[in-house]
Amino acid sequence: MLRLNADNRPVVATVEASDFPWLLAGEGHHFVAVDTTGRVLGYLFAVPRTSNYDDKEIAELRRLIAEPFYYICQVALAREHRGRGIRRTFYATLAEAARRHGARLLCCDVNVEPPNPESLAFHRRLGFRQIGAGVASNGFAVAYLVCDV
Structure with missing residues (x-):
């Protein structure tokens, strides 16, 4: 996943192995698509509004939105596998999980x-x-987006 993250920069934020404790602690949801050889094709990480995950972006979303939500921290997909429905499947699966956990967005x-x-x-x-809109922790200008589940 770290290689896929590196391959998708600068349109995704840098992720290091040390960034994963919240994920390993079971907060939120993560989805990984792999091929038959085990090669990672893509991934999505998301956490609920109530998560201990804390960065500038989720803090801003907490300020903007009072109701329960899931924040998609990062999604990346190998370029050669775009357009095959993998991201759409990640999002549909996350939306279903979010609804089960009481989130609306x-x-x-x-x-x-x-x-x-492409992402927009x-x-x-x-x-x-x-x-x-705002400036992310990596200094990039970002748009904050929401979707009803």
């Missing part, structure tokens, strides 16, 4: 500088709408 942030038009278009197709 999925939230994320998408880079606007440096631009990530993908999220809009899924029904995400912008509720704010």
Whole structure:
């Protein structure tokens, strides 16, 4: 997953192995797509509003949204596997899990500088709408997006 993260920079934030304790502690949801050889094709990490996960982006979303939500911390997909429905499956599976846990919204942030038009278009197709903008912890300008589950 770390290699896939590196391959998707700068449109995704850098993730290091030390960033995973919250994930290993069972907070939130993670989904990984692998091929028949075990090669990671993509992943999605998400945490609920009530998670101990704390970064500038989720703090801003907590300020903007009072109701229960799941924050998509990061999603990455190998370029050669885009357009095959993997991301859409991740999001549908997360939405189902979020509903089971009482959340009403999925939230994320998408880079606007440096631009990530592919991600913005993908999220809009899924029904995400912008509720704010800011500067992420990595210094990138981001749009904060939400979608009803």
